[in-house]
Amino acid sequence: MDKAGKTKFQVDLRRHLREHNVEDNLTHLICEIAEASKYIIHSIRTGDLGVAGTSNLYGEKQLALDVLADRILRKRLDHSRVVANMMSEEMDYIIPVSPDWEGKYSVAFDPLDGSSLVDVNLAVGTIVAIFPGCDILRPGREQVAAMYILYGPRTTLVYSVGDGVHEFGLNSLMEYTLLQEDITLKPKGAIHSPGGLRNLYTPGVETYLHTLEKHGSKLRYSGGFVPDINQVLLKKGGVFFYPHLKDKPDGKLRLLFELNPMAFLIEQAGGAASNGKQPILDIMPQQIHQCSSVFIGSKEEVALAQELIRKHEGATEPSLKKGVAAVTSS
Ligand code: AFP
Numbered sequence: 001m002d003k004a005g006k007t008k009f010q011v012d013l014r015r016h017l018r019e020h021n022v023e024d025n026l027t028h029l030i031c032e033i034a035e036a037s038k039y040i041i042h043s044i045r046t047g048d049l050g051v052a053g054t055s056n057l058y059g060e061k062q063l064a065l066d067v068l069a070d071r072i073l074r075k076r077l078d079h080s081r082v083v084a085n086m087m088s089e090e091m092d093y094i095i096p097v098s099p100d101w102e103g104k105y106s107v108a109f110d111p112l113d114g115s116s117l118v119d120v121n122l123a124v125g126t127i128v129a130i131f132p133g134c135d136i137l138r139p140g141r142e143q144v145a146a147m148y149i150l151y152g153p154r155t156t157l158v159y160s161v162g163d164g165v166h167e168f169g170l171n172s173l174m175e176y177t178l179l180q181e182d183i184t185l186k187p188k189g190a191i192h193s194p195g196g197l198r199n200l201y202t203p204g205v206e207t208y209l210h211t212l213e214k215h216g217s218k219l220r221y222s223g224g225f226v227p228d229i230n231q232v233l234l235k236k237g238g239v240f241f242y243p244h245l246k247d248k249p250d251g252k253l254r255l256l257f258e259l260n261p262m263a264f265l266i267e268q269a270g271g272a273a274s275n276g277k278q279p280i281l282d283i284m285p286q287q288i289h290q291c292s293s294v295f296i297g298s299k300e301e302v303a304l305a306q307e308l309i310r311k312h313e314g315a316t317e318p319s320l321k322k323g324v325a326a327v328t329s330s
Contacts, residue, residue: 006074013168013177015155018133022161025082025239026130026145029105029203032129034157036076036175037149040069040111044118044151066115069126072112083107084134087288088256094136094288101134105144107234108136110257116225123152125226128260137288139166140281142259148175148261150230158183158233160268185271188300189237193221193228196252200245204276204309211304212239225253229262232297239297241305244276251293255285259294 011019043065046289070090073204077083077097087094089110098104103233114124130145131138147159155170156179164181167177176262192212201209213219217238222228225240233236242251253259263273263280273280273296280294295305 001201013159013178016166016168016178017161020161020163025103026105029077029080029082029107029130030145030147030159030161032076032080033073033107033109033126033147034080034149036073037126037151037155037157038170038174038283039072039252040149041073041151041155044124049110050166064115065118066112068316069111069115073126077107084179085136086138086257089113089289090252092288104133106131106134108135108256108260110254113226113258117222117224120306122222122224123150123227124224125150125230127226127258127261129256129264136256137285138283140229140255140263140299141279143260143264143281146264148226148229148265150226152227154228156230158230158265162268165265165269167234172324176294183233184236185266185298186237186271187298189232189235189239189298190217190237191220191231191233191238192301193218194219195221195242196245196248197296200247202244202246202309202313204312205241205243205305208241208305208308208314211308212301213305217301225258225262229266229296232271234267237298237303239295239305241295243295244292244293248291250291252291253294255280255283255290255292256288259292259296262296263294266296271297273297274306276300276305 003033014031067326077086083097084104085094085106086098087108110127113127114126114208117124126149129143131142132144150156158234166181167179167180168245171177193244194209220231228240233239242253244251259280266273275292276295295302
């Protein structure tokens with residue numbers, strides 16, 4: 001029986017961050033993003049694109065959901081007083097917020113990933129990467145925190161500050177309270193989410209998918225990165241991949257806004273994330289909207305992808321050997 005006042009459901013997000021001794025500005029930042037998500041969920045649920053962006057707030061006519069989600073999040077970060085620079089998947093440039101970046105953070109985010117799925121009533125999400133200071137164009141390994149909010153049958157929030165991965169649920173009082181802590185992936189799972197057209201798969205990726213199916217891995221693909229990763233995480237194993245394709249050598253997903261934050265969370269949960277050659281978190285970004293192929297989830301499935309790509313497509317870069325060693329040794 002839980003001690004009085006200590007029942008799990010009363011641990012809200014801010015209290016959990018405090019209990020994990022998370023620095024005040026970072027605690028405030030994560031809570032501000034959580035607050036913004038409540039306006040985004042209201043817009044999605046009501047389809048009232050004017051919510052929070054009601055014309056009086058922005059003084060503008062109603063907007064497409066992802067553009068509105070972008071505005072809601074940017075305004076919140078702008079007023080947070082703890083952000084130096086920010087970058088949205090909806091924008092083509094870095095948005096400076098505060099010149100004095102001492103003790104502040106820089107944030108890269110996808111305000112509403114999978115927005116096209118809202119029309120067909122499927123789950124979508126907000127993805128956030130947090131870096132210390134003012135620089136954002138840097139390897140994902142330098143993140144100090146990452147989080148996503150999943151707008152599905154329930155609204156949940158998953159975060160890590162490098163001290164485990166924790167899940168919260170939005171309750172009827174519109175508070176995020178703790179559901180589970182220290183989520184950990186098994187080395188091998190039983191589900192796979194294969195993105196991209198199969199007839200554009202390269203030999204290594206085709207062999208990989210075939211091998212997963214042969215091993216009895218079940219197909220689970222929603223078309224939304226956030227719900228698909230959430231499934232791998234909460235089922236404690238499996239793999240999501242959106243690989244390099246014959247017509248898209250870098251796949252489809254964005255390194256800075258989608259892959260870095262999810263790779264940070266999955267590695268924190270004991271899994272791995274690779275572009276087929278090296279860990280996602282070690283990739284030095286060259287430009288804002290850079291895409292990368294991705295294999296992310298349980299370590300064994302990710303290592304298998306690297307092995308089969310190396311075997312069938314050869315080591316194109318010296319980092320390949322280092323990458324394989326890094327994933328399978330860590
Ligand atoms: P949209 O934002 O265009 O719906 O794309 C969603 C997404 O970025 C990611 O959430 C999915 O995993 C992936 O693209 C789906 O791509 P396909 O439509 O090619 O399967």
